[in-house]
Amino acid sequence: MLRDLHLHALGVIDDATLELAPGLTALTGETGAGKTMVTTGLGLLLGARADAGLVRHGQRRALVEGRFTAEPSLAASRLDEVGAELDGDELLVARHVTDQGRSRAFVGGAQTTVTALAEVTGELATIHGQSEQARLGTSERQRDVLDRACGPDHLSRLTDYQRLFAERRRLQAELDELTSHAQQRVREADLLRFGLDEIERVAPQPGEDLALASQFTRLQALDDLRALAHRVSVTLSGDEYADDTADAVGLLGEARKGLDHLADLDPSARPLHERAVEISSALADLAADTSGYLADLESDPAGLERVVSRQADLARLTRKYGTTVDEVIAWSSEQATRLLELEDSDGRVGELAARVQVLTAELEDRAAVLGRERRRLATDLAGRVQDELAALAMPHARLVFEVSTTAELTTHGRDHVQLLFSANPGSLPAPLARTASGGELSRVRLALEVVLADQDAGHTFVFDEVDAGVGGAVGLEIGRRLARLARGSQVVVVTHLAQVAAFADHHLVVRKASDGQVTSSDVAPVAGEARLRELARMMGGLDEADSALAHARDLLAETER
Numbered sequence: 001m002l003r004d005l006h007l008h009a010l011g012v013i014d015d016a017t018l019e020l021a022p023g024l025t026a027l028t029g030e031t032g033a034g035k036t037m038v039t040t041g042l043g044l045l046l047g048a049r050a051d052a053g054l055v056r057h058g059q060r061r062a063l064v065e066g067r068f069t070a071e072p073s074l075a076a077s078r079l080d081e082v083g084a085e086l087d088g089d090e091l092l093v094a095r096h097v098t099d100q101g102r103s104r105a106f107v108g109g110a111q112t113t114v115t116a117l118a119e120v121t122g123e124l125a126t127i128h129g130q131s132e133q134a135r136l137g138t139s140e141r142q143r144d145v146l147d148r149a150c151g152p153d154h155l156s157r158l159t160d161y162q163r164l165f166a167e168r169r170r171l172q173a174e175l176d177e178l179t180s181h182a183q184q185r186v187r188e189a190d191l192l193r194f195g196l197d198e199i200e201r202v203a204p205q206p207g208e209d210l211a212l213a214s215q216f217t218r219l220q221a222l223d224d225l226r227a228l229a230h231r232v233s234v235t236l237s238g239d240e241y242a243d244d245t246a247d248a249v250g251l252l253g254e255a256r257k258g259l260d261h262l263a264d265l266d267p268s269a270r271p272l273h274e275r276a277v278e279i280s281s282a283l284a285d286l287a288a289d290t291s292g293y294l295a296d297l298e299s300d301p302a303g304l305e306r307v308v309s310r311q312a313d314l315a316r317l318t319r320k321y322g323t324t325v326d327e328v329i330a331w332s333s334e335q336a337t338r339l340l341e342l343e344d345s346d347g348r349v350g351e352l353a354a355r356v357q358v359l360t361a362e363l364e365d366r367a368a369v370l371g372r373e374r375r376r377l378a379t380d381l382a383g384r385v386q387d388e389l390a391a392l393a394m395p396h397a398r399l400v401f402e403v404s405t406t407a408e409l410t411t412h413g414r415d416h417v418q419l420l421f422s423a424n425p426g427s428l429p430a431p432l433a434r435t436a437s438g439g440e441l442s443r444v445r446l447a448l449e450v451v452l453a454d455q456d457a458g459h460t461f462v463f464d465e466v467d468a469g470v471g472g473a474v475g476l477e478i479g480r481r482l483a484r485l486a487r488g489s490q491v492v493v494v495t496h497l498a499q500v501a502a503f504a505d506h507h508l509v510v511r512k513a514s515d516g517q518v519t520s521s522d523v524a525p526v527a528g529e530a531r532l533r534e535l536a537r538m539m540g541g542l543d544e545a546d547s548a549l550a551h552a553r554d555l556l557a558e559t560e561r
Helices: 035-045 076-082 114-121 130-136 139-150 152-180 182-202 208-220 222-237 248-265 267-296 301-321 325-343 345-391 438-451 472-485 528-538 546-560
Strands: 002-010 013-019 024-029 061-069 090-098 103-107 110-112 125-128 398-410 413-422 460-464 490-494 506-514 519-525
Touching (some): 024 035, 035 061, 035 090, 125 438, 130 438, 139 345, 139 398, 222 248, 222 267, 248 267, 301 325, 345 413, 345 472, 472 490
Parallel strands (some): 024 490, 024 506
Antiparallel strands (some): 103 110
16 A cells, blocks of 8 residues: 655646555546646656656756555565565655656665566556556457456466476577577587697696796707806816816815814804804805706707707697697686587487477466466456446446467467457447547446456555546446445545545645746645535536535535445
């Protein structure tokens, strides 16, 4: 149920709050006062398209806020998806529209998309206006109406059917892709085998290209390395072919002997001698290691040739499969997995075909059950709606829900539903959209909602000029039907007929005021004498005239009876 609706800077409405209650609420006012802005505002909360033209002149943005009682039908999972939170048992929703036409939507304090907003609020309220009348003329909407009439068990079966249908469509798409690109997969598999075989023959190792580059540099500079190492070795330990060469080991030995003698004469010099011993040992090790390094630097032309050849093998791979050897190895691993998938595609095709066949058979069975239920309810629903239409001054109206079988399974089964209508005796029923006038469509729509009221207990229905094109006694009957619908649901009706407004449990009036420069509207509840004056005005009389007020009293008395 909608508790209240706050409108700010929306069209001619500067700022207004509608406090709503259970039952039937009538919204009236003079033409141009702004009644449409109320339904427009609620439409924004239900996901309608935003437009910069809705923003009041001179304002930067329009604001619409609604406070709903969170009905049990509102799935907690849907609220969790958008991050919404309830305020006790209430759900706050809002829509902002800027003067540039940009829009923001909020559900339970969380900003979300307009689509998500519509999915949430669509479970709580429905607007019946001119657009809904147009939708009622479509086969899809007519099927939805018939499905509602079939009850919650039928709708649950339809949901299960749609889940299976979506699975079959997904698997069929995969199967079609596999079968239609068979040659392409064969070509891809051949290319992958060639590449993987080429890599396997070379058998690259992780980081091998970097190691070979270092090895190549060492082998290529071997003569320079030997000369430099020899010079260092001579500096450290001397040249065996030159007796007069001073070397670091010999000089350090002389220094150590001197420090040894010094320590004998002065014990405080002992630490210096010990350090000389340590350095001498380390220097001897360094000289030996350098000599060993020099000995290992033997000329190896064959080794250089092997390195160059191996680098050439790796270069052929890195030109095709990656810029480094590690990338080549990674490509090989990934494409080996892909090759397995391609080689297994024949098995996957068989698996998919079998699953699609099973699902198709199951969907056919479920579609048959849905179709039988629709055909069983079609006649009953049409009869009940005809009874309502007879009370709405359409005694000769005929309504037929024609259910035919489609050639293929669809998302809703194998049924095509078309609502046929005739208003006059002797006329054959024809598609509703082609034969019904605007006033007739309004009454058909109302009759359907009254008949289906039990399916949407607690729902909020907003009827925008459901009485268009009618008056007098028909208006009274429309009022009675709206009052009956309001016994189990909240109903808000925007009306220009006093005969309809008189049935309301609550009456709101939209009034327009102007200071000569700016026009604005507000919404206020009326009761007692104020309501009598509004009903008198709606009946075309002077709202202060005794006769008009008496007529209004008579009308209220009639509705009470």
